[in-house]
Amino acid sequence: MSDPSSVIDDLHEESEEADRLVARLGPEGWGLATPAAGWSVAHQVAHLAWTDHSALLAVTDGDGFRALVEQALAAPHTFVDEGAEEYARLAPAELLARWRKGRAALENGLRSAPPGARFPWYGPPMSAASMATARLMETWAHGLDIADATGVPRPPTDRLRHVARLGVRTRDFAYGVHGLTPPTDPFRVELLAPGGELWAYGPEDAPQRVTGPALDFCLLVTRRAHRADLALTADGPDADRWLGIAQAFAGPPGGGRPPKEEGRGGQGHTP
Structure with a gap:
């Protein structure tokens, strides 16, 4: 995909849809259990915020991202859960604000990336389009977990x-x-x-x-x-x-x- 604009646009829409699932939840809603064992709604949003931050580092700060990779290699089986747990301890309003700020910064970084740029990741390096696709996949999947916990129907889209x-x-x-x-x-x-x-x-x-x-x-x-x-x-x-x-x-x-x-x-x- 030479022009990543369409997938970045769809990532924006997918994120907004997931945001609407949690924006009006009270504290008890953020604590609801989701299908992921041990993860509440707060953990799901925390994971999205944490991985958006990781992706932003990959796009804008290669040294900072390499430090994350070293942490992951040191604790490969707990690294993801630890990141979610850290963010999930934030107050819901603060967590929501951090997620919104981080994903907006990532979107801007992807849109302004030079043509042909490739960014490091936990797997093979990614183009801007591939990074946006991966983020959309995660946002959709974790949004499903949130929808399941809150009982909100989520019809599939062409995204x-x-x-x-x-x-x-x-x-x-x-x-x-x-x-x-x-x-x-x-x-x-x-x-x-x-x-x-x-x-x-x-x-x-x-x-x-x-x-x-x-x-x-x-x-x-x-x-x-x-x-x-x-x-x-x-x-x-x-x-x-x-x-x-x-x-x-x-x-x-x-x-x-x-x-x-x-x-x-x-x-x-x-x-």
């Missing part, structure tokens, strides 16, 4: 095209996270978008195929739902294996969400 595309592009990464060798051949992925059109990726004649609703695919790659609860079909053993390990976010996969009949819980954090 999911960014999450779906990221999920497809991170296929080989997901294999690597699990210590597996990725298949050499591309897959065909066909997803029914919220608006009714077809989003298709990969060659039409690929023998390994994944089909289903775009929403379900996005829930899978953000590990917001168990595969058993989703209407996704895999044709071919490699495609079937991928649906068992797919993830669009950097870091360890965690335990994922259990099937609905097993109740709530499981790791819901995306580093």
